[in-house]
Amino acid sequence: MKMQYGFPIIVGLAIFIGLLTAPFAVGTMTKTYKQPELKLPANEKKCIESTEFMRTEHMQLLNEWRDWALRDGKRIYTNHEGKEFVISLQNTCMKCHNNKADFCDKCHDDAGVSPYCWDCHIQPEGLK
Amino acid sequence: MNALYSLLFVFLLVLIPLFGVDAAHMRTFFGVCVPTTAFIIFLIGFVYKVIIWGRSAVPFRIPTTGGQFRSYDPELFKQNKLDCPQTGAQTFFRMALEVLAFRSLFRNTRVSLYQGKDYPVVAYKSSKWLWVFAITFHYSFFIIALRHLRLFLEPVPFFVNGLDFVDGLLQIGAPVMYLTNVGLVLGVLLLLGRRLVLPRINYISYVSDYFPLFLILAIALSGIYMRYYAKVDVIAIKELTMGLVTFSYTVPETIAAPFFVHVFLVSCLMVYFPFSKLMHMPGVFLSPTRNLPNDTRAKHHVNPWNDPNIKAHAYADYEKQFGVPMAEAGLPLDNPENGKAPAEEEA
Numbered sequence: 001m002k003m004q005y006g007f008p009i010i011v012g013l014a015i016f017i018g019l020l021t022a023p024f025a026v027g028t029m030t031k032t033y034k035q036p037e038l039k040l041p042a043n044e045k046k047c048i049e050s051t052e053f054m055r056t057e058h059m060q061l062l063n064e065w066r067d068w069a070l071r072d073g074k075r076i077y078t079n080h081e082g083k084e085f086v087i088s089l090q091n092t093c094m095k096c097h098n099n100k101a102d103f104c105d106k107c108h109d110d111a112g113v114s115p116y117c118w119d120c121h122i123q124p125e126g127l128k
Numbered sequence: 129m130n131a132l133y134s135l136l137f138v139f140l141l142v143l144i145p146l147f148g149v150d151a152a153h154m155r156t157f158f159g160v161c162v163p164t165t166a167f168i169i170f171l172i173g174f175v176y177k178v179i180i181w182g183r184s185a186v187p188f189r190i191p192t193t194g195g196q197f198r199s200y201d202p203e204l205f206k207q208n209k210l211d212c213p214q215t216g217a218q219t220f221f222r223m224a225l226e227v228l229a230f231r232s233l234f235r236n237t238r239v240s241l242y243q244g245k246d247y248p249v250v251a252y253k254s255s256k257w258l259w260v261f262a263i264t265f266h267y268s269f270f271i272i273a274l275r276h277l278r279l280f281l282e283p284v285p286f287f288v289n290g291l292d293f294v295d296g297l298l299q300i301g302a303p304v305m306y307l308t309n310v311g312l313v314l315g316v317l318l319l320l321g322r323r324l325v326l327p328r329i330n331y332i333s334y335v336s337d338y339f340p341l342f343l344i345l346a347i348a349l350s351g352i353y354m355r356y357y358a359k360v361d362v363i364a365i366k367e368l369t370m371g372l373v374t375f376s377y378t379v380p381e382t383i384a385a386p387f388f389v390h391v392f393l394v395s396c397l398m399v400y401f402p403f404s405k406l407m408h409m410p411g412v413f414l415s416p417t418r419n420l421p422n423d424t425r426a427k428h429h430v431n432p433w434n435d436p437n438i439k440a441h442a443y444a445d446y447e448k449q450f451g452v453p454m455a456e457a458g459l460p461l462d463n464p465e466n467g468k469a470p471a472e473e474e475a
Contacts, residue, residue, distance in 0.1 A: 002183070004432050009182040012413060013175060020171065023280040023373040033282050033370030035363050035380075052382070056359040063302035111362045112278030112288055116299060 036110055039102035047096075048079055059115070062089060089121050098124045131324060134338035138346050138393075145392035149385050158388045159368055159379040166395035173402025178410050185433040189424045191219075192417040194235065197425070212422050219421045226418055230266075233259040258322070265315025268308040269344075271295060272351075275308075279362075279369040301356075309352055316345045340406055343397055350390040358386040 003009065047054045049061070068074040069087045077085045085092050097103045100123050108114060148154045195208025210231075213219040225231040238255035241248050275291050278284045296304035320341045323333045354360045364380040365387055371378045401407065413419065444462070447454070451466025461467050 003179075004182075004186065006182060009178065009414070012410075013178055016410075017171060017175065023277070024375075026281060027370065027373030028375065030282065030374070032374045032376040033367060035367050055363075055382075056361050059302040060359065107363050109284070110282065110366055112275075112284040112292055113303070114289065114293070115302075 036106035038106055039099050041096040041098070044096050048077070048085055048092075050080075062093075062117075065089070089117060094124045100124055130333060130335045131320075131338045131342075134335050134342045137339060138342040141343070141393060141396055142346060142350075142389055145388040146385060148392075149388045155379045155383075155388070156377070158392055159383070160372065160377045162395045163391050163398075164372060166398040170398035170401055173399075174407075174410065177402050177407055178414070181411070181414050186416045186420075187431040187433050189420050189422070189429055190416050191420045191422040193422050197422065214421050214423045214426065216421060219419065223413070223419055227412055230259055230263055233262055257318075261315050261318040261322070264311045265319060268311030268315060271308045272306075272312060275306075279366050280373050282366075282370060303355055305356075309348070312348045313345070313352070316341055316348065320345065336405060340397075340400070340404060343393060343400070347390065347393045347397060350386060350393060354386045354390055358384060360384050360387050 049057075054061075065077065065087045066089075068077070075087045077087050079085065094100065100118075104115075145158050148158050191213070193212040195211025196205050197212050198207040198214055199205040207214070209218045210222050210225065213222045222231075234256065236255050236258055237252045240251050240253065242251055243249075271291055275288060275295065277288045278292070281288070295306045295308050298305060298307065320338070323329050323337060323341070361380075361382045361384070364382045367378055367380050368383060447461055447463060447466045451461055451463075452469050454461060455467030
């Protein structure tokens with residue numbers, strides 16, 4: 001049986017399918033994706049916690065840090081190895097990770113997040 | 129019972145990738161093969177269904193209307209242009225409001241019976257609850273789907289970043305809580321609760337009503353679990369998802385099991401979609417009760433599906449053809465002449 005109003009139906013379908021498959025079209029044109037290369041602190045070996053932990057839980061840790069420091073007045077963090085750190089975003093994290101653009105931002109740009117922390121906290125010097 | 133079966137079935141669906149990834153180590157299968165196959169089934173099934181619908185006959189103009197038709201005195205009785213659209217443009221606006229704002233749900237009313245002074249009275253009252261649930265649910269789902277583009281496009285396009293910002297506007301916690309996450313779960317729970325609690329709706333609810341709701345709830349919860357509790361490695365996941373769209377498949381070792389559960393559930397949804405009530409998504413565009421202008425009294429419509437080989441046969445001609453047997457059977461004739469047998473046979 002023939003299709004009535006076939007033109008708008010096919011056009012609508014084509015637009016829908018086109019939008020759905022657009023990432024494939026864009027993807028095949030660009031080169032394959034690799035995880036960003038981070039600029040790690042030169043003279044440090046270890047982060048506050050294990051790398052795997054930091055990788056996925058750093059936002060949670062920062063959130064807890066903020067609460068501990070500002071609500072509970074606890075400004076010293078003892079990690080699992082018993083090592084102590086001053087709880088501070090600017091003075092602890094960013095002292096080692098002194099290049100925000102080549103570290104934090106690398107991941108965040110890819111993950112489509114832009115932490116609002118830097119509305120108030122100062123980024124490491126010389127960077128924007 | 130229907131709800132329970134659906135719930136159990138969704139549990140089963142959660143177990144499959146859990147065992148598949150944790151016990152059987154089928155990471156590539158659940159990370160690449162399943163979602164890719166599901167996406168292909170979704171696309172083909174979707175197109176197939178829409179084409180079938182596009183080809184089925186709509187012999188009559190059957191728009192449903194809820195307002196004043198253009199009357200003999202348009203000053204006195206104004207036409208209701210949205211509820212009784214008579215031109216293409218009016219129909220377009222009606223459709224746009226239907227699709228974007230769920231207008232007919234907004235006009236939903238509830239019937240109730242009151243005991244009046246002497247006799248019971250039927251009352252109709254506007255009931256917006258269903259509309260509120262539905263619109264929260266659908267828009268949340270839509271925005272969440274769009275936000276997922278951050279995993280499929282590199283660089284992440286501006287509107288995805290914008291959505292991410294607006295969605296996380298409350299800046300609660302880290303990772304920030306998304307408004308749409310709350311909206312989606314709340315919406316599904318209310319749509320589900322309505323089926324479970326209201327006896328009239330419960331009575332007409334099947335597995336095919338509960339299953340998609342439970343499945344979507346499970347998808348939402350697995351996503352939320354992944355983001356806020358299990359904390360999966362998003363960058364590694366992006367490598368996997370970008371691999372899917374660039375056809376260079378990789379499954380990084382650091383991706384944890386909750387991700388595979390989420391992907392498997394979404395794959396189930398994609399496979400199920402074209403064969404379920406969820407096809408109301410393209411269906412709303414193809415509803416003849418909505419997408420046709422109500423102009424039957426202004427224009428002559430010929431059923432476009434009429435077989436051109438079958439010619440019209442007016443009653444006058446019919447009576448001419450069958451007048452004699454009709455007269456014999458004692459049926460009344462418009463023209464008594466037709467009842468007389470032709471002269472040759474009389475002789």
